[in-house]
Amino acid sequence: xxxxxxxxxxxxxxxASYDYVVVGGGTAGLAIAKRLAETASVAVIxxxxxxxxxxxxxxxxxxxxxxxxxxxxxxxxxxxxxVDWDLISQPVAGAGDKRIHYARGKTLGGCSALNTMxxxxxxxxxxxxxxxxxxxxxxxxxxxLPYFKKSATFTPPNLAKRFPANATVQFDPTVFDNSLNGxxxxxxxxxxxxxxxxxxxxxxxxxxxxxxxxxxxGVLSGFGDWVTDEIKPEDATRSSSEAGYLxxxxxxxxxxxxxxxxxxxSKILFDSNKTANxxxxxTAGFEYIxxxxxxxxxxxxxxxxxxxxxxxxIGPAATLESFDIPVISNMSGVGQNLWDQIFFDVLSGVNxxxxxxxxxxxxxxxxxxxxDQEGPYSSxxxxxxxxxxxxxxxxxxxxxTQDLLATLPEDWPEIEYIVLAYPGANxxxxxVSATIExxxxxxxxxxxxxxxxxxxVINLNWLSDPADEELLVAAFRRCRQAWDSPxxxxxxxxPEIAPGLATQTDEEILAWIRLNLGIQWHASSSNKMGVEGxxxxxxxxxxxxxxxxxxxxxxxxxxxxxxxxxxxxxxxMLAEKIADDIKNxx
Ligand SMILES: Cc1cc2nc3c(=O)[nH]c(=O)nc-3n(C[C@H](O)[C@H](O)[C@H](O)COP(=O)(O)OP(=O)(O)OC[C@H]3O[C@@H](n4cnc5c(N)ncnc54)[C@H](O)[C@@H]3O)c2cc1C
Numbered sequence: 196x197x198x199x200x201x202x203x204x205x206x207x208x209x210x211a212s213y214d215y216v217v218v219g220g221g222t223a224g225l226a227i228a229k230r231l232a233e234t235a236s237v238a239v240i241x242x243x244x245x246x247x248x249x250x251x252x253x254x255x256x257x258x259x260x261x262x263x264x265x266x267x268x269x270x271x272x273x274x275x276x277x278v279d280w281d282l283i284s285q286p287v288a289g290a291g292d293k294r295i296h297y298a299r300g301k302t303l304g305g306c307s308a309l310n311t312m313x314x315x316x317x318x319x320x321x322x323x324x325x326x327x328x329x330x331x332x333x334x335x336x337x338x339x340l341p342y343f344k345k346s347a348t349f350t351p352p353n354l355a356k357r358f359p360a361n362a363t364v365q366f367d368p369t370v371f372d373n374s375l376n377g378x379x380x381x382x383x384x385x386x387x388x389x390x391x392x393x394x395x396x397x398x399x400x401x402x403x404x405x406x407x408x409x410x411x412x413g414v415l416s417g418f419g420d421w422v423t424d425e426i427k428p429e430d431a432t433r434s435s436s437e438a439g440y441l442x443x444x445x446x447x448x449x450x451x452x453x454x455x456x457x458x459x460x461s462k463i464l465f466d467s468n469k470t471a472n473x474x475x476x477x478t479a480g481f482e483y484i485x486x487x488x489x490x491x492x493x494x495x496x497x498x499x500x501x502x503x504x505x506x507x508x509i510g511p512a513a514t515l516e517s518f519d520i521p522v523i524s525n526m527s528g529v530g531q532n533l534w535d536q537i538f539f540d541v542l543s544g545v546n547x548x549x550x551x552x553x554x555x556x557x558x559x560x561x562x563x564x565x566x567d568q569e570g571p572y573s574s575x576x577x578x579x580x581x582x583x584x585x586x587x588x589x590x591x592x593x594x595x596t597q598d599l600l601a602t603l604p605e606d607w608p609e610i611e612y613i614v615l616a617y618p619g620a621n622x623x624x625x626x627v628s629a630t631i632e633x634x635x636x637x638x639x640x641x642x643x644x645x646x647x648x649x650x651x652v653i654n655l656n657w658l659s660d661p662a663d664e665e666l667l668v669a670a671f672r673r674c675r676q677a678w679d680s681p682x683x684x685x686x687x688x689x690p691e692i693a694p695g696l697a698t699q700t701d702e703e704i705l706a707w708i709r710l711n712l713g714i715q716w717h718a719s720s721s722n723k724m725g726v727e728g729x730x731x732x733x734x735x736x737x738x739x740x741x742x743x744x745x746x747x748x749x750x751x752x753x754x755x756x757x758x759x760x761x762x763x764x765x766x767x768m769l770a771e772k773i774a775d776d777i778k779n780x781x
Pocket of ligand 1: 218219220221222223224240241242243266298299300301302303304305306307309310311312313314315458459460461494495496497499500503647715716717718749750751752761762763764766
């Protein structure tokens, strides 16, 4: 069957009408658009362009996912306005009043074009919690697994290319089904940093053995493994929603997808019955309307989806009225319930080589990447483990913290440990980092005006709940235990680099953590999915916005909590699932 010209799927600006209008051509947006366009006409409104053109090799080559300058959280980060939204948070009181540059993809593919490519799924218990919270059994592990399978194609590791000892990979191929031709390629990097193999052994030595299933089978806690990555194995380049879903749609002559690039939605439009029937958009100063005869699907991400709801009259009435925005639906939960998984690194020197691109090695590194799809450029890192904090450390937790942790499902890990290496001035620097997987602090997203040209106001509120302080201090002590493990003393050199051994008491550790907090860029849940009557709930279990018709929110903002692990796999699952709901008339 003949294909189509790539260009025939891109729109010329101007008023037009489609069955469905998807706002945001990001991770979830392109996935749901591709599926809906199999049977209906679909417009995708995306504020950015094509990252392969507008971000050079940075978003394409896996290695750069770890080194891209624009991913700095400092307010003096190197800007890349063609692919990043330039969002700066409000000062974070729990982190020394720092403002955080929170990278968000402004490009086809959205954050799937900037992220670190790790592909992991939540646990059986977290999906049961999701089903319970939204009163819908279609979210149990067993019922979402077909949608995870539909979104991804799995390629086992290429052991001939990964080499080092201690890099054994365990995985469970039965949780993928390649006959479905899932658009996201899930595979492994073809290079392993030798320091991470040693740090993996250290994590195993302190009680997180190598698991046998990987992180895609509904189990996460109590073990470690090499992570699966969103990498295309044939050329070792990034598999984003653009490279996967959009390109599949474009190659399908029957797909009725039309993409508006460099086009920003400024408002969702409603008829007199509060039914969404279009979107006001702007391309380079030219304003027009894209109408929807069926539904509008908001997929603008964790910060911009709540912003667009509020600018369109859906949100806390007091906020809307303060900016003279007519209230269509007074919903106190819009922009609330922001979860964020914060982390820190404990650093020490190691007597092992680290890769750093230099004029001397550039030619050979590039050659092995381009010719054989291997070497440092083919990899975006590697090894992680998850656990509940062990008894000897958790017995010091306050009763309140213990009670809060007891509300989590048995298999919901509390901490994720990630190991990495950096070239240092005197030796390679190894990092053992810890991320809270069940943060209890909640942030929020709001607006500062009635205009889309003003960015959303982001209050991260990290460490506003004391339980997070206790968890981070305990996780810090676990990172030190890993570094002190006899298993790695032969490669460790010099005293701890950061924070250094002067930092010992809980108070000293916490003070240091506050000033050195980082992000996994996993912010989530600012438009919580839930049941009607929950003051925080914004959408129901079919992602339909309460109080209006014809409008859904399908992105990480509508997931009811931060799924333990990493969210992009779940974003694809949700998009597949809601597309199916829509096609089935729900
Ligand atoms: C640096 C980084 C590293 C990460 N690492 C990982 C990882 O290793 N593994 C993992 O699973 N997750 C990771 N994440 C998180 C994960 O990528 C995101 O949670 C997920 O991709 C978000 O998907 P989304 O569909 O909710 O939003 P997005 O992918 O952000 O999509 C939203 C889209 O909407 C567009 N948009 C917004 N407003 C408008 C508007 N008004 N008009 C038109 N378009 C608009 C945006 O430009 C964007 O394309 C990382 C994220 C980042 C930034």
